[in-house]
Amino acid sequence: MSEAILEAPGSGAPETLANPVEQAISALKERFPEAVVDDPRDGYSGLVVPADKLTEVALALRDDLGFDYLSSVTGVDLIEDGKLEAVYHTYSIDKGGSAVVLHVQVDRDNPVIPSLVPVWPGADFQEREAWDLLGIQFDGHPDLRRILTWDGFHGHPLRKDWKEPFYEEDTKPFGSRWPAGGVLRAEELNPYGQNVQYPAGWVPTGDEYDVETEMYAITGADLAYSIDASQQMKTDKITVNLGPQHPSTHGVFRMVVQLDGETVVDLKPVMGYLHRNHEKIGERNTFLGNIPYTDRLDYLSPISNNLGYVLAVEKLLGSVVPERAEWIRILTVELTRIANHLWAIGFLLNDLGALQTPMLYFYIERELILDFFEALTGARMMNNYMRFGGVAYDLPDEIRGQATMEFLNELVHERLPRAIEQGDNLMTHNEIVRARSIGVGVLTRKESIAYSMAGPMLRASGVNYDVRKAEPYSYYEQLDFDIPVYYNGDVYDRYKVRMDELQQSLRIVRQVLPHLQATEGAPIIDGKPSYAIRTPQPGEAYGRVENPKGELGFYVTAKRRSSSPERYHVRAPSFINLTSLGKMCQGHKVADIVVILGSIDIVLGEVDR
Amino acid sequence: MTTSNTGAVAPGVTVPEELSNNVMITNIAKLLDPAYNWARRNSIWPMVFGLACCAIEMICTASSRYDLARFGMEVFRATPRQSDLMIISGTVTKKMVPTIVRLYNQMPEPRYVLSMGACASGGGPFKEGYNVVDGIDKFLPVDVYVPGCPPTPQALINGLIALQEKIDQQSIATAPWYRKDDPTAGLVPIPVLGPDLVDLRQLDTIKREAAKAMAEQKQMEEETAVSPKPPDTQSYEIDKDKQ
Amino acid sequence: MYGLGIVRGMAITFRNFVESYLDDIFWWGKGGRYYNDAALQVRQSLKGQGVVTVFYPEEKLSVPERFRFVPFLVTDDPGPGQKWGHDWCTSCGICAKVCPPQCIWIKRGTQPNGRPKPEPEQFFIDIDICMNCGLCAEFCPFDAIKMDHDYELASYDRTTAHIHDKERLSKPISYWREIAPKKAEAEAAARDFAESNKKKKKAKDGEGGDEPRLAEEKVRQLPYRGEYY
Ligand code: SF4
Ligand code: SF4
């Protein structure tokens, strides 16, 4: 893409007008001469914007050029240049296509960048994350606190000179494993015998961060009677804590809710209880070694995560994927989507209080899909299936005593449609479900774009945006399927979108099966797989896929001939979808919070990474 | 010669030779244990407590295909006060561990801990991460470890059966709970979050290490006239300002 | 009509309730529905209806050949009077390098003359770190490390039980043939194939030419369709 940009003259030849990205870039360069320039680095695309012009550029992109969707915000530590960089990916909802990428570089010792929250509220959590992990200060951010670690944590862990307690070497493989590897638990080297370290000379004073009180102070619960209480009943303002251990939070997630009686005034999500340092570990791992880690992001749809990551790295490596591998990829990814949505819908009803019944029905079907994955990849959940340039295994001979193609045909033609229809009958017209979910947690079209929502969240608010159509990857262009869109933006519509997506995924799988039959015996990987992959060129790559939860993006940068990523960032749909949780809950009752959260369909592995 | 066929001899009791085949000396615990253990092993109520990916397999174990109800364990309780078993199903992070310890302390005795998966047992694939606790056994007494990443539902059931077997071995007389003399005996001090996780039982070590580091730093300062501050302390101070 | 949706939902629940008994009746006189291999086979497949519960530990859900739990090392079948057979591992270190969480430790053996010996002296896998990803087995060029199917590893103590040393890891090849017959066979065929190719190449001295391919049903058992042979 970078070459194409270099060719495009600012004057705007007719061909360049065809590509909205080039068009927008040349328009920006015209509007901000000298300030905005092409990224000069090898293998990088997009623009370099000075920090003081960022807000203006963002406004121009959003309002005038149609790039109204801020997908990802992240930081990069350019330690060799003494700089910190923020990277923004913006897309056009209407035109689709690829991203206009903005790079903002600031001094490492004084990293101040204007916050984009006033332009895109969806930048909120992502900027907080960049502050937390890299120490980039976003000027004008309404609430710049740590988000994944805790207040008082020492240092910014994703900076390249920050070392964790169990630090061994900068990149894997570690030299101590072979040829003279005496087994050692890492604890044995640590003076505390645990995975901890403290700043030199730090002594505990006794007033360390108290998890309980700190959050309440932030929401500022000034106890007072409600101003607009009805005549009959006066209500108290109270602050209630849900989580991190709460059956409704789908994992370890915490919400501090400010209530006026039973009505939610404000809600602040607190996360990081499952922050597993995916990115820091990812920057140590070899490219190949990251694939099984991506399984553990959104652990309900591991194969889709694999796909997003290998797409990003394949861009760096320039691999070509053989035909059969592409079909298998689509097959597995769509089955993953079905398995995920079965889970999500089952859980939604659980959140409504229909304890377990629909969930149990759906899990039987999910187990059958997992049976297929187990026979194909070797594991029920952590599939570790995609490889750069293909997939790891060909289809198995048999699944539970049935020939593979026969199994798949029966699954997608008989078993799953029957189960989905049963679920549909069970829930869609159920009056209680409707009463509890229609009009609850509404997000308008405009808001959902501004909050960078993705996936079913976006499509339930009337935005027809799906990466599979907007920027098709794999063979999705050749497939015939629809994007379900609903317009009310409430919990019920999200449920409907998921229900319809189940049907669409089945439709896709049905189209894929004949191709699988036709390509029987064809190669499934490009070239000879190697465990020591090195990037031929330096550069950045952003691979995104439409995950069941929304747009999953992997931002990977690498140096020339490096064996592990220089920067590895995950644009996690669950995480960013949570940005709007507070907004959606306002004005609803406590019991609705659970349902609204359930309708986002979060997975904490991905939220906290 | 043998005093009793159960092998337990009450202190200070001698049985005449001629009666030794007719008298069984035992204690209440010996008689009650089978019944008591039988009741406990078949009604272990786990807590609804999912941490990470392993929790998904735990839910699958509880649902149709594997059906924990066969073991009397289907009653997943949402509150620690009503649960007997804490299945640590996933990665334990530093931010989460104070809550886990608090929950454990809130569980009534007898309480069991099952560590499910590589992460809970020893940090798992994320062990090297800065926010990961390398094994819940650093804080809680773990009864059963189930390896795997994730353990399949059958592996988890295998671990639960191992727990039942362990319960079968226990005796009321020697069990570590219901301690009247020291009711807080089983409680674990709740760790706090400082610049890193602070295990309160390690305060002395931390202070000692800090003193050592200070001494080293001083020595360094003497050796080199200008001593650059280590980056860690620097950024910590930035945070302090923000608070 | 208001309430119809609820009634419909209840009808579905009721149907499921009834169905859960239908199968019991069907298997009446055919050995019963539970603890019966034929019935289990149906219950775990797509045809399963009603109660699909697998009564572990009495019944076990079968695991496919590719199933992976923790790795083990392959050795020759021990000869008479021998405790272990010869290790297949040559301590080349590839698995230790490829392992994503770096949980393999290998101490390479040395010959009396100080040269490295193609046999590990020590081999450790910390199964508290292992993520069961299977990459070690995928990339081992000597088929010396494989993924085990034994998931019943619950233990009461992790300090002793969770670092698997060479003794604990080593299992004879006959075990692998037993748990993954097709894969083992395909791997053996691929090894023979590679061996004969090498000989042929030597004979022809790099003449090239059309090499015969390994039989399709063998190839598909191997990762990457055995592309690296
Ligand atoms: S052991 Fe594996 S599956 Fe379980 S929580 Fe850890 S990473 Fe996830
Ligand atoms: S890759 Fe295979 S042969 Fe090489 S050290 Fe590992 S197990 Fe041994």
Ligand code: SF4
């Ligand atoms: S299965 Fe994966 S994590 Fe485990 S030893 Fe092999 S390569 Fe390492």
